[in-house]
Amino acid sequence: MAYTYINKRLHCDGVDLEDVAEKYGTPTYIYSERILRRNAEVLKKIFIDRGFKVSYAMKANSNPMILKLFKSYGFGVDIVSEGEFKLAQHCGFEGLELNFAGVGKTIEELDLALDFDIDHFNVESRFELELLETRAKIAGKKAAVLLRLNPDIDPQTHPHISTGLKQNKFGMSPEKVRHFLTHAESYPHIQFDGIHCHIGSQIVQPQPFYDLIDYLEQFTSSLRASGVEFSHIDLGGGFGVNYEDPFEDILQTTPFLESIADRAMEKLGEYQLHIQPGRVLVANAGVLLARVLGNKENGGHHFVIIDGATTDLVRPAMYDAYHAIYSHLEDRPMHMGDVVGPVCESSDALARNREIPDFDKDDLMIIGSAGAYASSMGSTYNMRPLSPEVMVGLSGETHLLRKRQSFDEMISLYT
Ligand SMILES: Cc1ncc(COP(=O)(O)O)c(C=O)c1O
Incomplete structure (x- = not known):
């Protein structure tokens, strides 16, 4: 069922989205439990059943309900900060279900993760390797490490989400990775378990992944020829939607x-083999509901102004990303225009120069693919509270997964 028009009104799994908007207000993120489960089942079948370990990259959407749902399918989590580490613990993940990625980790983060005996640290630089060696020695532990390789492969995606080109900040050159693996004895408190790569995000062609796999096949066989053996390869995430x-x-x-x-x-x-998918598991499960505040014309340009903004969905401003725009009511006439929010930036637009449905003041707008990198990238710019998250359950009941942030909560942080 998922998201469909019923009697010309857009529903999520049988629930009229206008009813959800009236109950929880706008802007609000909606997630379909049915779609989340379906995505998890498909990835489990394709990857876990073939022997892969799957770690959900929680940066895509870190709502605890979603993390627990994926845990029930046997997924671990890919974390990149102390906050994500604490959230994983809060959701009941064990150390062996965590891998810690990211281009810079603090001493506190390394110590916490060492203490929790996490599955892997994905290490991206010499300074990080040396710091981890020192901290593991102090802790009396051996840290399991995958070295993040930058294979200089073009993922054919937006430059801001390309991570595997040599000019990107991520990973290490093959020469450096080879150097560390052939000098493992210099790091007695590191267990070099293998290699990690993540070449980019929103990759929709198989070729960059084929290139990565072929590259790794050659790289590992040349390492073997030099007597270097290891057991794990993490191909990262990046599967597009x-x-x-x-x-x-x-x-x-x-x-x-x-x-x-x-x-x-x-x-x-x-x-x-490991993978770390984020977006593909959550993007299509979510939408953002927003209310139309009004329409205006400027210089021959039509603007629809909504109560949602880049503070709720920053991808269009950040990456020029496309998000589909729907009216709650089906078959509205279409015309050219921009969808913009109330934030005081010209970049505060969710759609630009696009064919969009006709909207009147107070109409409900539905913005697609808001399950990934939407709420997790939310901000409070302009003192806008973080928007709530609501799940439509399997029997059509709605659950508030995250409350709307209150102004008192925001103001209470100031000393
Ligand atoms: C190291 C790493 N793994 C996995 C992911 C998840 O990527 P995606 O959501 O495109 O699957 C990212 C995204 O930035 C990442 O940096």
């Missing part, structure tokens, strides 16, 4: 994911 049609079922993505899983098994099957 269809932003043009956010209500597309994950089944459309299945052949793409299967082809990557098959190629990885064929070429790197002797390693314990």
Whole structure:
């Protein structure tokens, strides 16, 4: 069922979105439990059933209900900060279900993760490796490490979400990775378990993944020839979704994911393989509900002004990202225009120069693909409170997963 028009009104799993908007106010994020479960089942079947370890990259959406739901499918979590570490603990994840990625980790973060005996640290630089060696020695532990390799592969995606090109800040050159692996004895408190890569996000073609897998096949065999052996390879995340049609079922993505899983098994099957998907698990499960405040014309340009803003969904401003715009009422006439929020920035736009449905004041607007990198990238700029998150459950009941932040909560942080 998912998101469909019933009697010309947009519903989520049988629930009229206008009823949700009236109950919880706007702007509000809505998630479909049915779609989240479906996405998890499909990834479990494609990857876990082929022997991969799957760690959900919680930066995509860190709502605890979603984390616990994915945990129940056997997924671990990929974390990048002390806050994400604490949230994973709060949600009941064990140390062995955590891998700690990120280009810079503090002493406090390393110590917390060492103490919790996490599965892996993904290490991206010499300074981090040396710091981890020191902290592990003090803790009397051996830290399990995957070295993050920057393979200089073009993921053919937006430059701001490309991470595997040599000019990006992420990872280390193959020469550096080789150096550390061949000098493992210099780091007695590090256990070099293997290699990690994450070449970028929103990758919709299989070729960059094939290139990565082929590259790793060659790199690992040349390391083997020098007598370097290890057991784990993490291919990262980055599986793209269809932003043009956010209500597309994950089944459309299945052949793409299967082809990557098959190629990885064929070429790197002797390693314990890992992936860290984020977006593909959550993007199409969510929408953002916003209320239209009014319409205006400026210089021959039409603007629809809504109560949602880049503080709720920053991707269009940050990456020029496309998010589909729907009216709650079906079959509205279409015309050119921009959808903008009330934030005091010209970049505060959710759609620009697009064919959008006709909206009147007080109409409900639904913005697609808001399950990933929307609430988790939310901000309080202009003293706008963080918006609530609501889940539509399997039997059509709604659950408030996160309250709207109150102004008292915001003001109470000031001393
Ligand atoms: C190291 C790492 N792993 C996984 C992900 C998840 O990427 P995606 O949501 O595109 O699957 C990211 C995203 O930035 C990342 O940096």
